[in-house]
Amino acid sequence: MTNNHQERWTRVKGRLRAEVGEDIFSSWFARMELESVESETVRLSVPTRFLKSWIQSHYAERVLACWQGEEPLVRRIDLSVRSTMMRPAAAATARPVSPATVTVRHDPAPAGFGVLNGHAAAPVPAATPATASAHDSIGGSPLDPRLTFDSFVVGRANSLAHAAAKQVATARRGDPVMFNPLYVHAAVGLGKTHLLQAIAWAGNAGGERRVLYLTAEKFVYGFVSSLRTQTTLAFKEVLRATDVLLIDDLQFLQGKSTFAEFSHTLNAMIDAGRQVVVAADRPPLDLENMDDRVRSRLAGGLVVEMGSFGEDLRLEILQARVASARSHHAAFDVPAPVLSFIAKSVTHNGRDLEGALNRLLAHSKLTGQPVTMELAEREIRDLVRPQEPRKVKIEEIQRIVARRYNVSRGDLLSSRRTANVVRPRQIAMYLAKTLTLRSLPEIGRRFGGRDHTTVLHAVRKIENLVGNDLALAEEIEAIKRELQE
């Protein structure tokens, strides 16, 4: 596949992102990859069957239309599921050479099972035939042997999440649960899965706790299968018999009855003092399809955001990756200036960093040639992206506005109507509307359950004031600068 195709693919993704909005894009399309373009057919892949069927049933025409906008000759989109062990970045490795034949992984070890109960990769022993059948349907999602605490690099962006995850992983059975649930959220590729799987691998040290790692997709599948085979009770029992339940990619949970089941599980686990850990691409209050009670239960434990990687962290992750790759392929060496170049130019996320290195590793393995700056520049051209302005979160806006006007964030969310609170609240709502993609009703909800008309009124009010009040305009500019830092 040529760079031309990759560039076109980048533009198609841009169109899709613009059409469906950031939230939907990152939920459904961020992990879609271009495999090949053959005259009228474009082949794309996604990591899971669930994503594939969802995209096919909801977005097939839109994806095709976006392609046709770039390449009118395209008539067909062929969507497939990438093999589970071939992580997206590994797929990227294969591409420049031959997509069908070369797959480079750091570690050829097979994936373990998601349920760990004393023996790594051992399934939970079945108690009754009904339970056994339920186990089949929730045998845990595969664990990647590379995703451990040892390989997780800690920096400013993720130190709190890491500390909390370590705490969960090293607690002993019967210890008081410090925060429940632990809710980790971050944008795509910033290490949520890595952290959850690290807990899964480390969480049963001593073999005394049962740890179950499930993607939300697997949860849905397990629950729906148990309904079909009439083993729902067993399904519930298996879930609730775990000491540590880890649910990844919670934003993919779907279906009314599945939501209800998840809610029961969450409540039962927390009430019984068993640990729940959840990862998602957004904070709990932004899980739009979920019931308010579930959202507030999720928000009621420890909610930690993992931020985007700074250059230092990117460099450390790259160094760690090279060291680990060298243990399998000693000839692989990446000179320090090349690593700094990648850390500077590939700014997005861990997956892109992994992709960049995998391409160099593939090159080194296939040609035996040393990695040079020229090679690196050529190989990772399509991963180099212009720095986007930082995404701003509503909570951040509330925090910074509250601090500047000497009120509390609670005041902004409260129903107090004194002048010293009303104006900052309006400013914060105005900033939420202008700096984020959130809708008016969503902003209203995030400001203590206000109506969208109140938000609209605040936005208009501040817009009018800013036109006539230079001091206020400057103040708002200063807040915006602080938010972008």
Ligand SMILES: Nc1ncnc2c1ncn2[C@@H]1O[C@H](COP(=O)(O)OP(=O)(O)OP(=O)(O)O)[C@@H](O)[C@H]1O
């Ligand atoms: N702190 C870190 N140290 C080392 N590697 C990391 C770190 N954070 C992320 N990575 C690597 O970046 C890649 C993407 O991470 P991961 O799959 O955990 O992201 P994610 O947040 O779960 O993404 P998604 O939202 O797509 O599920 C993985 O290869 C992971 O090992």
